[in-house]
Amino acid sequence: MLKFNCKNAASFLSDGELEALQAQLKIADCALHDGTNLGADFLGWVDLPTEYDKAELQKIKECAARLRREVDCLVVIGIGGSYLGARAVHSAFAQSLTGQIKNSPEIIYSGFQLSGDYMNELLAYLKDKRFAINVISKSGTTTEPAVSFRILRSLLEKQVGSDKAKSLIFATTDAHKGALKKFATEKGYQTFVVPDNVGGRFTVLTAVGLFPLAVSGVNVDELLAGAGQMQKLCAETKDLSNPAWKYAALRNSLYRQGKAIEILVNYDLRLNYLSEWWKQLYGESEGKFKRGIFPAAVSNTTDLHSMGQFIQEGSRNLFETVLWINNSNSVCLIPDDPQNIDGLNFLSNKNLQEVNHNAMLGTSLAHADGGVPNSLITLDKISENELGQLLYFFEYACGLSGYLNAVNPFNQPGVEHYKQNMYALIGKPGFEKQKEILEARLNK
Numbered sequence: 001m002l003k004f005n006c007k008n009a010a011s012f013l014s015d016g017e018l019e020a021l022q023a024q025l026k027i028a029d030c031a032l033h034d035g036t037n038l039g040a041d042f043l044g045w046v047d048l049p050t051e052y053d054k055a056e057l058q059k060i061k062e063c064a065a066r067l068r069r070e071v072d073c074l075v076v077i078g079i080g081g082s083y084l085g086a087r088a089v090h091s092a093f094a095q096s097l098t099g100q101i102k103n104s105p106e107i108i109y110s111g112f113q114l115s116g117d118y119m120n121e122l123l124a125y126l127k128d129k130r131f132a133i134n135v136i137s138k139s140g141t142t143t144e145p146a147v148s149f150r151i152l153r154s155l156l157e158k159q160v161g162s163d164k165a166k167s168l169i170f171a172t173t174d175a176h177k178g179a180l181k182k183f184a185t186e187k188g189y190q191t192f193v194v195p196d197n198v199g200g201r202f203t204v205l206t207a208v209g210l211f212p213l214a215v216s217g218v219n220v221d222e223l224l225a226g227a228g229q230m231q232k233l234c235a236e237t238k239d240l241s242n243p244a245w246k247y248a249a250l251r252n253s254l255y256r257q258g259k260a261i262e263i264l265v266n267y268d269l270r271l272n273y274l275s276e277w278w279k280q281l282y283g284e285s286e287g288k289f290k291r292g293i294f295p296a297a298v299s300n301t302t303d304l305h306s307m308g309q310f311i312q313e314g315s316r317n318l319f320e321t322v323l324w325i326n327n328s329n330s331v332c333l334i335p336d337d338p339q340n341i342d343g344l345n346f347l348s349n350k351n352l353q354e355v356n357h358n359a360m361l362g363t364s365l366a367h368a369d370g371g372v373p374n375s376l377i378t379l380d381k382i383s384e385n386e387l388g389q390l391l392y393f394f395e396y397a398c399g400l401s402g403y404l405n406a407v408n409p410f411n412q413p414g415v416e417h418y419k420q421n422m423y424a425l426i427g428k429p430g431f432e433k434q435k436e437i438l439e440a441r442l443n444k
């Protein structure tokens with residue numbers, strides 16, 4: 001079961017500091033259930049692990065089983081919340097070297113950026129492959145995935161013909177509205193639903209995450225079961241013995257002391273996309289009204305040799321949240337060398353993961369000594385159940401934190417600004433005036 005420990009932050013807190021937040025946490029917690037605060041229309045994720053659409057999950061599993069027989073790869077097209085959840089969980093189970101799960105279709109991502117070179121490489125890679133497409137967009141109108149879908153659909157239709165392509169394209173979008181829904185209905189694609197009341201960055205446990213994960217061989221029932229365990233804990237435990245309450249209390253206490261940057265730290269690069277998912281979850285939820293904790297991430301021990309100096313001795317506006325997995329999948333013993341020229345015999349027959357563990361313990365103490373409070377989230381192992389717990393834990397603590405900071409944690413109005421400028425500059429109809437203004441500014 002997930003555990004949260006904030007021993008290495010204790011010396012940065014006054015007596016009773018976390019407890020003093022309990023009254024505010026209680027109000028925030030109630031609002032997540034009774035919808036009495038901002039963003040009440042987007043609380044569908046709170047009960048999702050138990051209240052999901054069972055018939056749709058069955059359909060997801062059937063389609064995934066067919067694809068596992070029929071294709072070499074699934075291209076997941078989506079950006080932000082429409083791909084990071086699947087990528088986070090998929091990467092955690094993938095082999096570090098290939099980024100893929102053994103004996104399963106490859107999962108390849110597209111539509112999460114606009115590089116033409118990436119797209120050309122992908123088109124060349126897919127040329128001789130049997131592939132399917134899962135295009136994911138809640139709004140159905142996001143430029144990056146829409147353009148990517150147009151390009152990849154055209155390749156697939158050329159390769160297998162329009163009729164066969166129909167059975168290899170899956171659209172995950174709004175149940176009723178948006179350009180993608182309209183397109184999928186006209187073409188007769190299988191569609192999956194992004195529920196109205198679940199915002200993009202909270203959709204990992206909907207079809208958005210579950211369909212690609214099921215294709216990749218991840219046990220989605222267990223993922224939901226793990227999330228369900230954390231849902232139950234959060235529904236029943238309304239004090240600081242709830243790890244989500246404690247995490248929310250700690251990060252908000254530290255923020256109020258001026259620690260404005262939170263670094264999520266892992267010691268296994270398979271968790272790097274979990275950090276990317278977490279960054280969107282917290283960044284879009286909290287960064288409002290010129291306030292909020294800036295979410296950053298490092299992967300150790302790699303980054304101890306690049307960011308370690310700054311974390312140890314740079315600006316003291318940081319705190320860390322360390323993610324540690326108690327049991328690795330395998331044992332890697334360091335061999336004995338009778339000559340011992342490298343002087344490493346003190347490590348002979350030790351498990352490499354034990355060295356990694358001591359690196360984590362030593363680093364956490366050093367950073368606390370250097371003025372960086374840190375807390376520790378531990379999972380027993382990388383399993384669907386434990387990851388499900390972790391996803392829900394972060395979501396719940398995020399909802400609590402947003403309300404503690406008096407922002408709506410479920411909108412992201414600021415994201416529109418770049419979109420408007422991009423539309424204008426690439427000549428989208430309706431943006432002619434703005435195009436003139438921007439071009440004048442750029443040519444100054």
Ligand SMILES: O=P(O)(O)OC[C@H]1O[C@H](O)[C@H](O)[C@@H](O)[C@@H]1O
Nearest residue numbers: 080081082137138139142200415
């Ligand atoms: O699923 P979509 O509607 O395509 O949205 C994809 C992403 O892009 C947006 O601009 C938002 O900032 C994100 O919250 C969202 O996850």
